[in-house]
Structure formats: structure tokens, C-alpha cells
Amino acid sequence: MTARIGVVTFPGSLDDGDAARAVRIAGAEPVRLWHGDAELHGVDAVVLPGGFSYGDYLRCGAIARFAPVMEKIIDAAGGGLPVLGICNGFQILCEAHLLPGALTRNQHLHFRNRDQILRIEATGTAWTNTFQPGQEVLIPVKNGEGCYVADANTLDELEAEGRVVARYVGGNPNGSQRDIAAITNQAGNVVGIMPHPEHAVEALTGPSLDGLGFFTSVLKHLVGAPA
Template identity: 70%
Template sequence: MKIGVVTFPGSLDDSDARRAVRIAGGEAVELWHGDADLRGVDAVVIPGGFSYGDYLRAGAIARFAPVMTEVITAAKGGMPVLGICNGFQILTESHLLPGSMIQNDHRTFRCQDQVLRVENASSAWTNGFEVDQEITVVLKNQDGQFVADEDTLDRLEGEGQVAFRYLGTNPNGSSRDIAGITNERGNVVGLMPHPEHAVEEGFGPSLDGRTFFTSVLQQVVSA
């Protein structure tokens, strides 16, 4: 199965995401921001970093890259799409996910191992987990505070679209401790922490991140 990983100017974690795909058993395909071609992939990862230098707002310029026009169309058609950190920001700017990402409430960059609780284990990227399972992955961000109006937050909660929640101290002030969400269909997931940094023994705090990538491979095979 082919999983495309988008590279923007300023992407930092695209190579890590491709490595995670390969470790999970998939074929990683590099997608360039300026190309309006998804190259026949079965799923897409939008990685972390500082796309286009995070000018204006984080993810605001990347949303208009030619490749994102194709990603948006494919996502609306059901293709699995995962946005990690800056990728999550891009997904909200693209309106594939609700809400927005703003600067951490403490106004500083945060880098640490982060415990999450799995809230949704039925999406394309989370079906290998169990609800209420606790996982540990890496967190590193400056604009990681997820915000939305109360009606949107209530809808996300009520419809099971909260995918992950921070455990322990909320690292960035995100509303209701939300670390990641999914769309209604369950094919698009965005989260602030970095599962691609927790896929290999000796590198990262756990192997918990590998399940994101094995989940989507299983979803594609079963589709």
C-alpha cells in the first residue's frame, strides 16, 4: 500500500513520517507541495514542521499549495489523511477539520514525552487502538493550542470526534484537553503530538506511534 507524505518548504518531519510508513509495512511516496498529483497513493500524511515559515498563521499558506487542492478533494472522497502538528494546523486551515490552532497558552515552545488517552478507536488511523488506552508519544510545538467555539466542542464530544486527549498536565492549553480529532467520516485525523517519533526500538519513548500507520494499512486493505 502506498502512503504519500507531503513535503513543504519548512517541513521537518517528512523523512520521519516516511520512515514510520516503511516500518509499518507500507510504501512511502514523497509528495511535493508544488505538484498537483497524488501519484496514486492510498493515503496521505501531512507532517510536522513550519510550512512556509509559518508566516501569517501556522498552516495558512500551505493550505493553498497545489498538492493540497488534490488532498482536499481526495479526503472529501474518503481517502485517509493524517495531519501531525503543522499538518493538523493545515487541516484546520483547509476546513477538513473544525477548530483552529493558536499559540500555546504559556507562550513557549514545548518538547516532551506526552501521555495521551485514546478516545476514538474507529477512525482510519486509530482502529488498532482500544478506547481508553493510554499511549506515549512525543510532543513538540509552539502553536499547539486547539480552540473552537463551545457548540463545535460539544459536537465533537457528542459525535465521538475527539480522537485523543492529553493526560496529566495540559501542555498547551487546548480546549477540553483535546490532543487530536477526526472528521465525521473518520478518514481524516489531526493531532498535535508526533506518532512518527515512536515507531522504532531505541528511538522515542515507546512503539505506540506505529499503530497509527498499521491501522491505516489495515483500513486500506479491508476497504
């Protein structure tokens, strides 16, 4: 049966359509979830897409974290539901304390959009199991507040537990500590990534097809996961 992957739309979500397209191209069925939904409609995994949820008012992701749909997602993530937060989605996951640390203003204070090389370092997560350890991929990065910060202990812990999922290579686009581009939780089902894999799934519109691996990974994960 085709996996059903939820893509949440908050007011101000922008890459929700792109995430849904990537899910489709990967071979799964995208299910659109509304921020006000009080249930997850039985989806097998969830993508929190990029954008400016609630206008980034207060702090990126700070309001979205309280959306009704997030309560359900936080619960389900605790139970192992695969969740991928991209860009604003990563910010929301940090605000929701599903992932440690925070994303702050880019060090150079500008929004930056470029094609970025990443090195995939953790391939045991629900969203990266089709990559090779150390594999370099080319994926667009675009953010104004993508500078990952955490205290030194947290960073050491992330490194020690192999929870740094991807690092920037060939230039750090936002000043993230230790070049961190993506991290995961202890269980490996929740991944937050600042660059946009959903923008690298078609030869016509992306710099590569490398982003597809994130979406095919979760399908592989779901097949292997106990029902």
C-alpha cells in the same frame, strides 16, 4: 500489494523524513509528494508532516493550505482518502477546513517538547482502529502553537459525535480546550493530531513504540476498505 502512503513536503516541512520512516516501519511504501505536485501519484493515503511550512508566515498552515497538492488532497479527502495531519499538518487541515477549530499559541507562550501520555478515545477512525478505546499511549509532543480552540458548540459536537480522537493525560502541554490532542472529521478518514506518532516507532529513538499504531491502523483500514 503494499499500500502506498504519500508524505507531503512543503518548504519548511521538517518531520517528512520521519513520517516516511514510520510508514516504512509499519510495512507500507512511503511516496514523497512535493507541495507543487498537481497530482497524488495514486497514493492510498496521505500524511501531512510536522514542521514550519512556509515558515509559519501569516499563520501556521495558512499558506500551505493553498499549495497545489492540497487542492488534490482536499478533493480526495472528500472522497474518503485517509489523511493524517501531524502538528503542522493538523494546522493545515484546520486551515483547509477539513477539520474544525484552530490551533493557537501555547497558553504558556513557550515551545514545548516532552513525552506525553494520551488517551485514545475514538478507535473508529482510519488512523486509530488498532487501538483499544481508552488506551493510554506515550508519544512525544513538540509545538509552539498547539493549543486547540473551537467555539463551545463545535466542541460539544465533536464530543457528541465521538470525534475527539485523543486527549492529553497527566498534564495538558499547551492549554488545548478540553485537553484535546487529536480530532477527526465526520467520516473518520481525516485525523489531525498535535503530538508526533512518527517519533514513537523505534525503541532506539522514541519513548515508546505506541506511535506505530497510527500507521498500522491505516493499513488495516485500507485492507478493509472497498477498493
